[in-house]
Amino acid sequence: MKHWITGGGVSALHLVFARVFDDDGTELGIGGFIAVRGETPGLRIGDREPTMGLRGIPETQVFFDDMEIGDDMVLMPPSGFAKGFGDLMNAYNTQRIGAGTVALGLAAGAHARAIEHAKTREQFDRPIAEFQGLQWMLADMSTKLEAARSLIYRAAASRGDGGASPFPDATLAAQAKLFTSEAAIGIVSDALQIFGAAGYSRNNPLERMYRDVRMFTIGGGTAQILRTVIASRVLDRRLPQTRDGYVAR
Numbered sequence: 001m002k003h004w005i006t007g008g009g010v011s012a013l014h015l016v017f018a019r020v021f022d023d024d025g026t027e028l029g030i031g032g033f034i035a036v037r038g039e040t041p042g043l044r045i046g047d048r049e050p051t052m053g054l055r056g057i058p059e060t061q062v063f064f065d066d067m068e069i070g071d072d073m074v075l076m077p078p079s080g081f082a083k084g085f086g087d088l089m090n091a092y093n094t095q096r097i098g099a100g101t102v103a104l105g106l107a108a109g110a111h112a113r114a115i116e117h118a119k120t121r122e123q124f125d126r127p128i129a130e131f132q133g134l135q136w137m138l139a140d141m142s143t144k145l146e147a148a149r150s151l152i153y154r155a156a157a158s159r160g161d162g163g164a165s166p167f168p169d170a171t172l173a174a175q176a177k178l179f180t181s182e183a184a185i186g187i188v189s190d191a192l193q194i195f196g197a198a199g200y201s202r203n204n205p206l207e208r209m210y211r212d213v214r215m216f217t218i219g220g221g222t223a224q225i226l227r228t229v230i231a232s233r234v235l236d237r238r239l240p241q242t243r244d245g246y247v248a249r
């Protein structure tokens, strides 16, 4: 069983990565397989996760009850740790830029709403945009937004750099997702602050954006794991997280 599968119960096609063993129980590596909802025997969708935000798309459990697939459903043969699993990790570099882009969009939307509100909401007989405390918040938010946007563009443009790889550079993709997700959480939080109590109301989209954006340092590579990925590239060495390193594999 695997839980937290985005689009579970909606997607027909499932790309499943699993460890493969030969008949003697020797592990051959991790392979990639296709299973089709409603067609592949044993593929079953479980409960939907009651998520804090991002409720426009479900996350569900997916069960593999003695699931059987034909040879034609083997997409990536399990030719060792560096192959099937390596390809999956490379594909994640694209996904990370995508996740960062969604976080960037949320932050940009929150920032635009905060500017509009600051210009129109009046306190002490002045628009609150005239208070330097809020001006500096808006300035910092816009600076972080531009930095995040630049990182995402640069990571996206790195696709295929220096070789035949169709995937973006792993370091740039990790940096773009890490910085953008953390910046976006701060920007949306500050935008909500600028709305005061109105930002805390469920009638205001900021409340939903705040819940939605919180996911982006978790799914698709946590902020901590992304830092390890970046450190590994910066130091040019593997950084095994298990006590016995990768020896067991």
Ligand SMILES: Cc1cc2nc3c(=O)[nH]c(=O)nc-3n(C[C@H](O)[C@H](O)[C@H](O)COP(=O)(O)OP(=O)(O)OC[C@H]3O[C@@H](n4cnc5c(N)ncnc54)[C@H](O)[C@@H]3O)c2cc1C
Residues within 6 Å of the ligand: 003, 004, 005, 006, 007, 051, 054, 059, 215, 218, 219, 220, 221, 222, 223, 224, 225, 228, 241
């Ligand atoms: C909305 C949403 C959608 C998702 N969609 C999918 C999906 O479609 N498919 C899918 O497979 N998964 C999906 N996930 C799962 C997601 O990939 C995991 O939640 C994520 O990888 C973290 O794993 P975990 O939740 O088990 O946290 P854990 O691994 O239990 O980590 C808990 C905490 O410990 C930290 N931590 C763990 N190991 C280390 C380490 N070595 N060094 C430092 N810190 C560490 C983590 O960063 C985290 O802060 C989704 C999650 C969410 C929230």
